Amino acid sequence: MVLRGSPLVHADTRRRVEEELSRQRYVYNRAAANLRRRTSSSIALVINDLSNPFFAEFAAGVDEALGDAGYVTLLGSTGESPQRQQAVLASLMEQTPAGLILSPAEGSDVAALRQVLGRHDNVLLFNRELDGADWDMLALDNEQGACLATRHLIERGHRHVVFFGGHAQSSSCRQRRSGYLRAMRDASLLSRSIESAPNRQDAAAHTAELFDDASAPATAAVCYNDSVALGLMAGLMARGIRPGQDFAVTGFDDIAEAELTTPSLTTVAADPRARGHQAALLVLDRIREPEQGGRRLIAAVQLKVRESSGSAAAASDSSNIPFPFLSP
Amino acid sequence: MVLRGSPLVHADTRRRVEEELSRQRYVYNRAAANLRRRTSSSIALVINDLSNPFFAEFAAGVDEALGDAGYVTLLGSTGESPQRQQAVLASLMEQTPAGLILSPAEGSDVAALRQVLGRHDNVLLFNRELDGADWDMLALDNEQGACLATRHLIERGHRHVVFFGGHAQSSSCRQRRSGYLRAMRDASLLSRSIESAPNRQDAAAHTAELFDDASAPATAAVCYNDSVALGLMAGLMARGIRPGQDFAVTGFDDIAEAELTTPSLTTVAADPRARGHQAALLVLDRIREPEQGGRRLIAAVQLKVRESSGSAAAASDSSNIPFPFLSP
DNA sequence: CTGAAAGCGCTTACAG
């Protein structure tokens, strides 16, 4: 009764019990309590890889919000392998988590997922849509974000704007490109896409393709994400092309580095840490009200084009660290 | 017996049982098994913050190795707050993890830690020394690494080399500075240190101090870590000083960005993912052999000065993405 | 191979 905070126990008794507890270095066994109460105090978080800053920030946000709510985070990473994802999920399910936040690996098989997740109700998908899945889902409005970024460039006079980077078959890339295509179509401009792996290295390696057509060389690129944008900027500099002056670049995600350029890289802010909080609150809500409503689909998270702060930023302004990369 | 893979059960029976198991969507409850067997299949990992790429990589390495060994990772973050660290650890201890990997928050109180960890044997400290603690420990050889970096600069002709950034009172900063001091003393050079918070913003804000003494301005800086180095490089550029050409910079940690500069930033490689693997194997070993030996102190992890690849790197060489930051 | 019993550390329900 002392442990469970019952009001029935006399203050003196409580004190004596607590003294003995700490004397014996007693630590409460929540697993035993969970077993008896048929509850769980953990939530599984499965992402691709923590070395991606976007997911690392997201995970930090999830963990923070879960911790505040008294839950503990069970971590799993898939490394974008559906096979590994199955194994990781199977292992995590044995721990009977109260909920699961899953950023599915590319190429996930919904039937296999349904199989391993069993009749687990409190599942929230993050970031990637899965055809045929009916779990709750928190997504970025990729289409709208890329459309805003593209319009931003068009409004600044660019006509040869290329969609740059990413695996064409991934759903987030499809959505972002579709937003780009919409903005280009609305402005009656010709569109063009260049594929790459969604990382710096490969993005840099594809830089030359922007200028393949010497009669109509690109003057701006809407990049699949910030990593690609940073890679492209590096690739441009290697060719003596100054990003932001000779060529305009936008990113997507707003990773920490994006803010540290001068003028800061124009990018679409996904605020992954806030997404993490949001994801945690969504599963917790689902756990508290298991039968409430049907599938929840939340896609309109705050996305915005951040205006670059301009090259006039004073060098002494420490809140705006200058870098040579900019978008006009 | 089927569940536990007993050889005593007939193949036919096994098959029938397994069929029924999957028909009922049975999932093994490892928490119950752990309770009865008085074992645990989880290991707690407590770090400062996943938004630091060094810790994110470390966490990824830990999680990977633990997963391969059949363990599950319980994540906790302290945000460098000893108070929050106490709360997080208390909550994690209730989950009866088999072991704990802890990168202690700055200013951790060993007595308080001992209190919350109880008589938990399988604890591994990572990255930060704690006076009076006798848990296993995995550390970087900060002293040696900084000494190597400093010698590297001295060998290239620099005489006014400053130790730049980091909180002077943190143990890792003390150790790195001590390595710097050793190298400077060995070369009969005057040493000088500049403090900053260990991040880009604040590092950039302290750039001017390098040139306070107009009669003997610094020509090179051994930075506390890569974040500080990147911030300093930004601060230099803002003043029209080209890092790598007009001023030499070295980092520490070898985060992903360090490699992506051209010539790549000379830095001391701590290989955090490999440290994660190593940490996981160390606790697992401790768990398997609880009584074996005393305290294990491992500090000689692979540290090396990585030579910058030189400005001759071809622009078309995609394996070496060019950036404007370099150290000579 | 089968079956029944006890126990891990808790919570719940109920009798006093």
Place this chain on the structure above:
DNA sequence: CTGAAAGCGCTTACAG
């Protein structure tokens, strides 16, 4: 307030 009993889903030990 106190105490005894049952049960969460497993494992262990033992009798048949």
